[in-house]
Amino acid sequence: MSSTWHSFIDLTIFGESHGPAVGMVLDGIEAGIKIDEDRIRHELKRRSPGQALTSARKEDDELEILSGIYQGKTTGGPITGMIRNQNARSEDYDAIAGWLRPSHADYTSLVKYHGFADPRGGGQFSGRLTAGLVAAGSIAEQALRSHFDFSVGSHIVKMGLYSEENWNAENLFEAEKYHQMNVPCADPDTVRDLIEKVREEKDSIGGKLETAILGIPAGLGDPFFDSIESRLSQLLFSIPGVKGVSFGEGEKFAGMRGSEANDPYFMSQGQIRTRTNHNGGILGGITTGEAIVFQTVIKPTSSIGMAQTSVDIHLMEEKEKTIAGRHDPCILLRAVPVIEAAAMLAIYDAYQKDTGFHD
């Protein structure tokens, strides 16, 4: 597998959907950072199932810190967080044992792990492992905030026919406002209705999120393999369901001219700024000091309540089956804290590389 992200900081996530626990070890965080465990729990809660509009599986996601925090502050050693798995209804999976769920990793797991992976709930492929990512991201965020203040928020730019494509991240982004919303977009009622409709139809739906982070200083990141885009995309594409990542104007760049897309520099209150921010706050892989803006495309949840026809590996023939279990009609809403956590990790990693463990 590849459960360790090895950069300036090291993040290791672990666990299986129906195993004893999931969690993470985060190493490279400076000593002396005050950690508010409630803030970690709040982020975990944003991700956790059992929220309105999401899967009915309810997990308390009770985090236990096993190391790295002493008297409320980081020790400089690895921080370990563990969440016991509860409420895992493995019996839902018995009915479909050996049946390759469409668009799930059941087949690739079989080829890669020769059938030894825990099949229940997706095992080590489960989205539940992103709980570790969220916990780590919250710690990274708190460490970052000890150095400077910033805002982070995400909103839905597309879901089915719903679209906010003409939205302008540069001038209007109200990151904090979106950060507080359960359904972060201009028209939450429409989106809520859409998701409810999809759920009733036993279907699922994909979408696209845009995230902006305001207040990050210029100069973080590196050209080439450790560009902010490279670091962030590596983390984002490790989130189950993410199928696209773009920065700044993203997709729109394909239709633009240089004369439209360029971000000229100007002087603003003695500071060098860019007049526009088509590049989403990153040039040459390094932050410009403008808002970091990126989009994440998420595919429709693969588990749907309809009957589907797929291969049963015991019979080596196709069978129609219905996945019981509890499914999210749309994982977009639960993905928000995971995506923001990835951003916090990527930025903190770049910050630490530039300023050092001792800053």
Place this chain on the structure above:
Amino acid sequence: MSSTWHSFIDLTIFGESHGPAVGMVLDGIEAGIKIDEDRIRHELKRRSPGQALTSARKEDDELEILSGIYQGKTTGGPITGMIRNQNARSEDYDAIAGWLRPSHADYTSLVKYHGFADPRGGGQFSGRLTAGLVAAGSIAEQALRSHFDFSVGSHIVKMGLYSEENWNAENLFEAEKYHQMNVPCADPDTVRDLIEKVREEKDSIGGKLETAILGIPAGLGDPFFDSIESRLSQLLFSIPGVKGVSFGEGEKFAGMRGSEANDPYFMSQGQIRTRTNHNGGILGGITTGEAIVFQTVIKPTSSIGMAQTSVDIHLMEEKEKTIAGRHDPCILLRAVPVIEAAAMLAIYDAYQKDTGFHD
């Protein structure tokens, strides 16, 4: 900087646009692989300036192998390739010294490297460093082909108003045909005219490429941080100008239902396959054996021939200037071999991790 990609294989790229040389060191390639240096040179030529429709700067890009190949075969040691820089017209940059070129890394370089980076031609940020990526990718491709055969090709799906969005990668992709075309798309004349028009207008244009690789076995890659998507996106986003990466249906997933987007498994000639390939040949971060399909969005070349207003750091005020030099009106065509090289490296890396150095 971050010029080493450290995975199962290690790739280090080096050089500056107007320095003595650019090149790469590639380590982790098995011993005994027959390397055709002409094939590397052919790929370098595809990337090199001076081709029709691209920058007028002409570089022979003459590759010299410094290590790792003995009697035409890999030794198992690091392979080093060097390309001397020639024909660098540094004087083009004198006129704009200290003037922050819009959408270039001139400002971020200044913040990061305190003004010590070589400013000529973008220095270590230059797209010219991708020559090392191309050379490494060609070696990875030759190593991969010693194990199994496959096809790789890319085509333009969007450029300005030109669009092939309805193209179907699953059934129709003719990778090899596109691989032979200078302007790989359904209507090369229209695209050629578009690029010429942009050049005449002293402007530039962005675009979107789709790449498909057919014949890659199932089971390569890992869930989470070393997913095929994560490895590939890290490499792709290190290419200057790349601002978006997506897989399979990519952007379209945001408008799809699970019932449309799912790829059910079926039996085909005794093999497990998927009926559709919306996921672009990757599930759970691991190859399914279907075509690997991904899209890359490239922004318009930042250097354009028009006058632009930006900050002069010597005066700390805005000045209108025109970038002389030789610019590509569209780097899309030259990006094709770089993108394909990144794909070869990501896939070979995953293959080697699974089968080992000794396979």
Place this chain on the structure above:
Amino acid sequence: MSSTWHSFIDLTIFGESHGPAVGMVLDGIEAGIKIDEDRIRHELKRRSPGQALTSARKEDDELEILSGIYQGKTTGGPITGMIRNQNARSEDYDAIAGWLRPSHADYTSLVKYHGFADPRGGGQFSGRLTAGLVAAGSIAEQALRSHFDFSVGSHIVKMGLYSEENWNAENLFEAEKYHQMNVPCADPDTVRDLIEKVREEKDSIGGKLETAILGIPAGLGDPFFDSIESRLSQLLFSIPGVKGVSFGEGEKFAGMRGSEANDPYFMSQGQIRTRTNHNGGILGGITTGEAIVFQTVIKPTSSIGMAQTSVDIHLMEEKEKTIAGRHDPCILLRAVPVIEAAAMLAIYDAYQKDTGFHD
């Protein structure tokens, strides 16, 4: 900190001496390896305090596997093991709070972590973290044994005036026998008496171990930075108290001529072997197929029962104090399973790199 060893496999250790738990996450182990948890517990018991001749602190070191093993076999995902801390008498440390224990990391911790590290029992510097190393090593050993059989054993070559320096690893090593002994050496009674005497004198003593591994195939490892010596020494020097590592003849090489020290090749039953094994089974960083032989020098336990004079950082002056707590007069015996675990990890790592995850 640096709690992740990132090579072909990734090992992350975590915990603090008096925190909630210590443990490890081991990633990169093939799927389907049968894991006998009792064998892990047996190795942990060899390392644990409360054995004869060691510290009186008694820990059950009850291991809980949190992930990566399903139905008794590895899943291919990260394997997480956790051991709750118990029986931590933190009050022993209250009396010396702020007093820099001689030859401990108390001062370097202060400089590095600005006083935020958990001071109790050495915090993240504690030898207790090697429990994670031992658990990981046992898993690596079991994975290795699924591929080929081998023997591993260690014995004391020096402790104070006791010496077995003339012992010949090449011909006489009886690895398995030593593996079974609590005091692995030619004269256990003498060594036992020595340790008892040191304990009575409230002092401690250092020593030197030699480890041999027989049955490892030729060809594992790499020249330069991933030589078997480099991998193994990186792991060995991460064990608290280890101050020297040498291979084959080790120290004796400094007094030898090439004509004595060279290992000529000869044919033995159709196989290429070396007549002697002065190099300890490694040439050019790669295994020769002969016994892998190395020595580890361990300093006397820094915590001794005598009064010592050192700096009190609250007063910023010297104070005489006595460290209460429970100390090992000699950590050599408890170091044996840790050193062998490091060897298993280094060899398995090299084996996996050569044969691949899928072997």
Place this chain on the structure above:
Amino acid sequence: MSSTWHSFIDLTIFGESHGPAVGMVLDGIEAGIKIDEDRIRHELKRRSPGQALTSARKEDDELEILSGIYQGKTTGGPITGMIRNQNARSEDYDAIAGWLRPSHADYTSLVKYHGFADPRGGGQFSGRLTAGLVAAGSIAEQALRSHFDFSVGSHIVKMGLYSEENWNAENLFEAEKYHQMNVPCADPDTVRDLIEKVREEKDSIGGKLETAILGIPAGLGDPFFDSIESRLSQLLFSIPGVKGVSFGEGEKFAGMRGSEANDPYFMSQGQIRTRTNHNGGILGGITTGEAIVFQTVIKPTSSIGMAQTSVDIHLMEEKEKTIAGRHDPCILLRAVPVIEAAAMLAIYDAYQKDTGFHD
């Protein structure tokens, strides 16, 4: 192979003994460091053959910087140095083609690289690759000296029967003096005579060096896998011929009591220091601010001028042959700059990790 050392800084070495060139790419060096190329050349000259008492092969080792230095200062990008191979008498190796030189990696290379490695002069196993290490070390040293001043020196503590074992690093080390000496020890004439005698006898001899670095600040390094000992030993054991590494009292710890070996802290001019430095300036993997002291054991050069009997792989039987070529009777003297370079890299790496790229 494993030609990249991947830590905070990345060092990649490349080349083969008789190939076109050897060299290195060093990434992660801050921008703006003034680099004196003559100092690099001076260090290369210390290592190069053709010096008195060493191999008669004469290489000018003319370094060419290919990237990373602009107007005499580091750009922040990867620094590439290349040295063309000259004066390679490959014909010396023709006579012994297929004959496995005793104690060389000829056999392990065969197993690992299936006979595809360049056999001439040891190919990628050649000690000549350490030229890249020396160049990189000199750059690291110059970068370090831009932050603080320090002294580094090495001397011979043992060679055959010659011994300076009672020498006291703590009080007497005169690092700078040794740094200037060709034969750094208390009695250079005796050592010179010894080496000459060994050469006349067509034999070789091993030895042990001790290196001390004075002036390194406290707080560098990390516990466990990135301890200063771990970092340094990984680099030292990548040097061909190194078979032992120890720190502080090193071997002597095995005979010591805690009451003798402990380093109590005391106040000296308002600073916390240790009264003794048995631990060689490192506790818990982190520098104490005292002199960093370590020993390196080097085996006798494997190539000797005497006839030896070993296996000829073409015949698969033993043959007596004599290695012509030009051999060092003792590589200890040439190893000094390589060992010091490794130390500079390990310390700079730790320094950068703590203070950041931007310091």
